[in-house]
Amino acid sequence: MIDLTLTELKDALARGDFSARELTAAYLQRIREHNGTLNAYITVTEEQALAAADASDARRARGEAGLLEGLPVAHKDIFCTRDVRTSCGSLMLDTFNAPYDATVVARMADAGAIMLGKTNMDEFAMGSSNETSYYGPVRNPWDTARVPGGSSGGAAAAVAGRLAPAATGTDTGGSIRQPAALCGVTGLKPTYGRVSRWGMIAFASSLDQAGPMAHTAADCALLLQAMAGHDDKDSTCVNEPVTDYCAALSGDISGLTIGLPEEFFPDDLDGRIADATQAVVRVLEQRGARVAKVSLPSVALSVPAYYVIAPAEASSNLSRFDGVRYGHRCDDPADLMDLYKRSRSEGFGEEVKRRILVGTYALSHGYYDAYYLRAQKVRRLIRDDFKRAFEQCDVLLGPTSPELAFALGSKKDDPVTMYMADVFTIAVNLAGLPALSMPAGFIDGLPVGVQLIGNYFDEGRLLNVAHSYQQETEWHRQAPALGGTA
Amino acid sequence: MSWETVIGLEVHVQLATRTKIFSGASTAFGAEPNSQACLIDMAMPGTLPVVNHEAIRNAVRFGLAIGAKINQRSVFERKNYFYPDLPKGYQTTQLEAPIVGAGEVEIRLEDGSTRTVRIHHAHLEEDAGKSLHEDFHGMTGIDLNRAGTPLIEIVTEPDMRTAEEAVAFARKLHALVTSIGICDGDMSQGSMRFDVNVSVRKSGDPLGTRTETKNLNSFRFMEKAIALEIRRQIDLLEDGGTVQQETRLYNGDSNTARAMRTKEDANDYRYFPCPDLLPVEITEDDIEALRASLPxxxxxxxxxxxxxxxxxxxxxxxxxxxxxxxxxxxxxxxxxxxxxxxxxxxxxxxxxxxxxxxxxxxxxxxxxxxxxxxxxxxxxxxxxxxxxxxxxxxxxxxxxxxxxxxxxEGLKQVSDTGELEKIVDGIIADNAEQVAAFKAADEKKQKKMFGFFVGQAMKATQGKANPQQINQLLQKKLQD
Amino acid sequence: MAIDQETVARVAHLARLHISEEDGAEMSSRLSDILAMVDQLQQADVADVAPLAHPLEVTQPLRKDEVTEPDIREQALKLAPAAEGGCFLVPRVIE
Structure with a gap:
């Protein structure tokens, strides 16, 4: 059963092919066998999962099945889960059992989903390789000497390795799409404001957005249906009606105009990745789409703008981790200053400290205009580029990542090179647009992903384009060989 | 040449809302420590603020009451600094686009003269929690019940010249905010707190270096603290010294003040627009409705x-x-x-x-x-x-x-002429000697002696005699 | 722009981070790399561009002034590294 997609599992549960308990137990068994290798989960909530599965089976027996009834999911450890450790991949929160559930977690539970556990991630979602986690790196199921991407690396590895049929992720600069691409799964970052951020530990508030990761676009549609919608607890969560995403999956894309931004196909792009991307375009053309060339001149500045805005917001968002009310506190502080400095320096890892320092510097006296304000202006230019592009086309398409899964440790000491891993994904967050990454083939046995970017609140169309592609291809059904069975 | 004092105020006014500015926790005073601090007030990871509509309305009411420009689009910003009673590590406040723009308050002094104090702006912000230093054997206890209580901070231009003017302004502000019902005005519970900026200069000179005395919570302390600071600055300057720009703390019990421990980074608050909140928009209709409802x-x-x-x-x-x-x-x-x-x-x-x-x-x-x-x-x-x-x-x-x-208690005035006449007759009969002396005296002396007879009458009636009638009767009887 | 060790120390203090002297050199070179990359922003022509703080140009929803939050003190204090008498404890604060 672990090779079925979420949508297929939903149907199988509905038919009674197996119970939620059997399904959950199968995944828990799979986790026991392979998490030691992959390190995809920080916390596995076995007992709660089995109890929730029993409760789900009982609901189904009463005819009360919800949208995700009995379907196991893994939550990124950035989402608060009541009375379950919520570490954000950091020593700072190693002992933090959240006192409440994130809206995403609560909504999925209300829809009948069963939480298997909390997935590994780059510390405070700062990273593109899942190597900054306090709990150690996650390994890519396709090649365990390579990274899964990040920051939702645990989620991507869990889905790719069949340690969960679906997972939640968060995406601030590509943290859903890039690991989805590197692990060969489908991942959607919704429009900023589509999904509530309540209970999702903030990295960069104006960029963060939660989204689904699974095998197929149809799975993501199902998950997003449960996750999306207005939440009174998040001022930035918009009050727009939620599309029926599953109904949007007609597979028909005739008449669709796909824009190919020239900036996403630079001269130095890996030719194999460029070819894989063009191959996707041809499939979509065969299914009735038209192609247009577009230009997004300002996206060239998206990485520098992002590395001002995101650290600036992060430096402030992470000030609450001060060793006073929860989280790590140093031993025997001499005075208040010592308590602050040692608790924070011990609790945070190197990359987090780097970003806090960059953000603090960018906001500090004398630099605000040159860095922060300027970055916000560039942000508008980038957003306006996209707005103009969407006057000419319905979706934009390009590679998700400029490279395949790289070797563990190969970029660890070179932050700037690491930051370039998100060169194609970051602009989308600055503009607040929805985008997804879908599997588009393999190069040397490693998955390659293609990114589709949609207009605001046009998730339905994005999912339909990906669904259409996935009806024609089998990339999303490939499974890595991890050995063992369940 | 004489010294001139220049005073400006920053006034924190606690808004009389039921709940906090960014959370649905109660603002009621006097609860057990931390029992009215919710997930948001405690800055739990993943929590987010949502703005209390009533806090916005109250700020607008204030702006209308001082004839200020209401900024129909205002923005919340983060002021970043670390302090244990500031749970998020930043205070959510307003800087570039405060909700209330420039306005004026007219004050009237005891001699009947008036003065106009210009308001630079007023902005919305959240209060911090409380640090408690007693009862924690050398440690400090943090109570976050007050954290997130809505405040407006009213910033004046340096338009006051004496402590009396500053106090008159403070009283006027108190009258205003309590009249329009946005603040309970209870100074003993910190509902209004004053920061006083004071500098001195020789008349005609540019402004001198100012100090800020923080957190004065009574009119009397404010007056005394200003007087003390003016004296200190003048003494300093007259002795050839210079005034340091600093924040001072006033102790009302001893009527003394001292400089706060200076923080070298005190002025690098790294303000930036709060990304968890969106710009607050107020429509013209909302403003007019609030204007119409002002008492x-x-x-x-x-x-x-x-x-x-x-x-x-x-x-x-x-x-x-x-x-x-x-x-x-x-x-x-x-x-x-x-x-x-x-x-x-x-x-x-x-x-x-x-x-x-x-x-x-x-x-x-x-x-x-x-x-x-x-x-x-x-x-x-x-x-x-x-x-x-x-x-x-x-x-x-x-x-x-x-x-x-x-x-x-039978306190009715005795106005019955017959009864009073009997009493007066009795007094005249009992005090023949004084009556004789009275009659012999000249008019001036008689005036003085008359009181004695009134006193006797009042004594006899336990103060209940109608004074006019007693006077008339005594005049008449003594002249006879 | 290069960022020297002294600046690293100043910024670290603002952020309440302790960066040891040996780490300071490493950090200053890393931060200089990052800032050099970020300095590409200076090329942008943003003369007449307004800053964009939020991707969606929407306005703040407002909440009714009603008490909705329960007392969570006991739960919260259990998460605290040090608590006493209903309060969070920190080393003595001197103003």
Whole structure:
């Protein structure tokens, strides 16, 4: 059963092919066998999962099945889960059992989903390789000497390795799409404001957005249906009606105009990745789409703008981790200053400290205009580029990542090179647009992903384009060989 | 050349909302520590703020009350600094786009002169929690109940020149915010707190270096702290020293002040727009609706009291400063049928008792109806003014209405001419010697001696004799 | 723009981070790399561009002034590294 997609599992549960308990137990068994290798989960909530599965089976027996009834999911450890450790991949929160559930977690539970556990991630979602986690790196199921991407690396590895049929992720600069691409799964970052951020530990508030990761676009549609919608607890969560995403999956894309931004196909792009991307375009053309060339001149500045805005917001968002009310506190502080400095320096890892320092510097006296304000202006230019592009086309398409899964440790000491891993994904967050990454083939046995970017609140169309592609291809059904069975 | 003082104020006004500015936790005063701090107030990871509509309305009401420009689009920003009672590590406040723009407040001084104090702006922000230093054996305890309480910070231009002006402004502000109902005005619970910026200069010179004395929570302390700081600065400068720009703490018990420990990074707050909040928009319609719902403001009330009731300016100013006082006054005046007497009683006997017991007029045991009745009994001759004070006391003790007290204690004035005549005759008969002396004296001496006979009459009637009638009778009998 | 060790120390203090002297050199070179990359922003022509703080140009929803939050003190204090008498405890604060 672990090779079925979420949508297929939903149907199988509905038919009674197996119970939620059997399904959950199968995944828990799979986790026991392979998490030691992959390190995809920080916390596995076995007992709660089995109890929730029993409760789900009982609901189904009463005819009360919800949208995700009995379907196991893994939550990124950035989402608060009541009375379950919520570490954000950091020593700072190693002992933090959240006192409440994130809206995403609560909504999925209300829809009948069963939480298997909390997935590994780059510390405070700062990273593109899942190597900054306090709990150690996650390994890519396709090649365990390579990274899964990040920051939702645990989620991507869990889905790719069949340690969960679906997972939640968060995406601030590509943290859903890039690991989805590197692990060969489908991942959607919704429009900023589509999904509530309540209970999702903030990295960069104006960029963060939660989204689904699974095998197929149809799975993501199902998950997003449960996750999306207005939440009174998040001022930035918009009050727009939620599309029926599953109904949007007609597979028909005739008449669709796909824009190919020239900036996403630079001269130095890996030719194999460029070819894989063009191959996707041809499939979509065969299914009735038209192609247009577009230009997004300002996206060239998206990485520098992002590395001002995101650290600036992060430096402030992470000030609450001060060793006073929860989280790590140093031993025997001499005075208040010592308590602050040692608790924070011990609790945070190197990359987090780097970003806090960059953000603090960018906001500090004398630099605000040159860095922060300027970055916000560039942000508008980038957003306006996209707005103009969407006057000419319905979706934009390009590679998700400029490279395949790289070797563990190969970029660890070179932050700037690491930051370039998100060169194609970051602009989308600055503009607040929805985008997804879908599997588009393999190069040397490693998955390659293609990114589709949609207009605001046009998730339905994005999912339909990906669904259409996935009806024609089998990339999303490939499974890595991890050995063992369940 | 003489010294001139320049004073500007920053006033924190706690808004009288039921809940915090960014969370649905109660703002009620006096709860157990941390029992009114919710997930948001404690800055739990993943929590987010949502703005309280009533806090916005209250800020707009204030702006309208001072004739200020209301910024229809205002922005919340983060002011970043670490402090244990600041749970998020930043205070959410407003800087570039505050909700209330420039306005004016007119103050009236005791000599009747007026002065206009310009308001630079007023912005919304959240209060911090409290650091408790007692009872934690050398440690500090943090109580976050107050964290997130909505405040408006009102920033004046440096338009005041004396401590008296600053206090008059503070009182006026107190009158305004309590009148429009956005603040309970309870200074003892920190509902209004004043930061005072003081500098001195020789007349005509540019502004001197200023210091800021923080967190003054009574008018009296404010006046004393300003006086102390002016003296300190002048002494310093006259001795050839210089004033350091610093934040000072005033101790009211010892009437001393000291510089706060300076933080080298104190002025690098790294303000930036709060990404968890969106710009607040207020429509023209919302503003007009709030304007229409504003109650009568203290200045308008003062003018009405002088015009319609003929109150002296100063009395009108004091009474109109508080909505409770004004409401009480209007009721008492109606019951009494005499506004001036009602004002006199309120500013005399009533104020003395309220001050002695440190309560507001809202808690006075003598109701406006009772005071009105008491004044009526004076006016219709039932009791004398002197007895009236006795009745007021009894009424204050809760012994019933003035009429009940007068009846029960037999305090009615004796106005029966026949009875009074008998008493006067008795006095004349019993004091033959004094009567003889009186008759022999000249007019000037007689005036002095007359009091003796009045005193005897009052003594005989336990003060209940109608004084006019006693006078007339004695005049007549002694001249015979 | 290069960022020297002294600046690293100043910024670290603002952020309440302790960066040891040996780490300071490493950090200053890393931060200089990052800032050099970020300095590409200076090329942008943003003369007449308004800053964009939020991707969606929407306005703040407002909440009714109603008490909705329960007392969570006991739960919260259990998460605290040090608590006493209903309060969070920190080393003595001197103003």
């Amino acid at each position: 009568e403001l203290p200045d308008a009330r003062r003018d009405r009291f002088t015009r319609d009731f003929g109150l002296p300016d100063y009395d009108a100013e004091i009474i109109s400063a508080s909505r409770d006082m004004s409401d009480y006054f209007e009721q008492a005046a109606e019951h009494a049928g005499d506004a001036k007497l009602a004002a006199n009683w309120m500013l005399g006997e009533m104020s003395a008792r309220l001050n002695a017991e440190e309560i507001g007029i809202g808690k006075s045991p003598v109701s406006a109806a009772h005071l009105g009745q008491l004044i009526q009994r004076i006016k219709d001759g039932t009791i004398s003014s002197k007895i009236a004070k006795q009745v007021f006391d009894a009424c204050w003790q809760g012994n019933g209405s003035p009429d009940e007290i007068i009846e029960r």
